[in-house]
Amino acid sequence: MSEPVFGPVPSRRLGRSLGVNNIIGKTCSYNCIYCQAGRTRELTIERRKFYDPEWLADKVLHRVSELERNGEKIDYVTFVPNGEPSLDINIGREARAIRDAGLRTAVISNGSLLWMEDVRSDLGVFDLVSVKVDAVTPRLWRMINRPHPYLEIKEIIEGIKQFSHGYRGVLITETMLVGNIDYSEEAGRIAEVLEAVDPDRAYIMVPVRPPAEKHVRPPSTHTLLMVYEAVRSRLGDRVVVLQRPEEGEFTALGDLEKEILSIISVHPLRIDQVEEIIRRHGGSMDVVDKLVEKGLAEIIVYNGRKYLVRKMH
Ligand code: SF4
Incomplete structure (x- = not known):
């Protein structure tokens, strides 16, 4: 059996x-x-005990003490199995024990x-909660998330909204987009649900690691931009794109290139916005040409406007 406590790992979000x-x-x-x-292996909606909650919380606290002795600080203890x-019936108790020791939990x-209701109450203990909204139309949701047969997306969305309205911590949503799916109608529906959920941040993501099913591909840049713009029209700057693995990025690049690349990795930019950034740095548009030549960025036209976006591989 693998160790239940691991890391710390760097995360752009946490x-x-x-x-x-x-x-x-x-x-x-x-x-x-x-995934x-x-x-x-086991598709279920039945909550149950996996570990002894005191044992698990002690393991975490022990690990944190060890890290502190080595001068290492952590920002969050994150339940990411x-x-x-939330299938763990003791998750609320475990989170409470960790939080009571003065640590931030996610x-x-x-x-x-x-x-x-018991899941809402247990997740309410955490300082930060992330939930998934990949699709809201039943057919698409079943195709992407392949849920337990007793689940209904309508009920799930209502549950997420209800949780959001009573929750005092930081709420984030994740929307994973996959290739070969027509999001032209779904984009607006996802945006509408996200607006009702009202998260502190909404992440639009693409698969960057080997998926459960080999045929899964990242979405086209056009799809990414379409969903991004639909959500941005409702949530403004609270929407962020994550389309690269989180560690070890961009280290070998010059400053302005690095800056632009960092920005377009999370917010696709209109060309006039790119020009403004370059003007502020006293640089030239050659930077954009270089990014395109290196295959790190591409210019695409969406709704009659030119954008510079991070290129997906
Ligand atoms: S990505 Fe989907 S299948 Fe994988 S752990 Fe998360 S919810 Fe479960």
């Missing part, structure tokens, strides 16, 4: 995050086609059980 894998096996309420943990963390959930 800083330095100590990971907790509070689920055994791959046990999940979803079987997402893009980097492979196919779900190979499966759905959980990366798919949100599919938030229609249950």
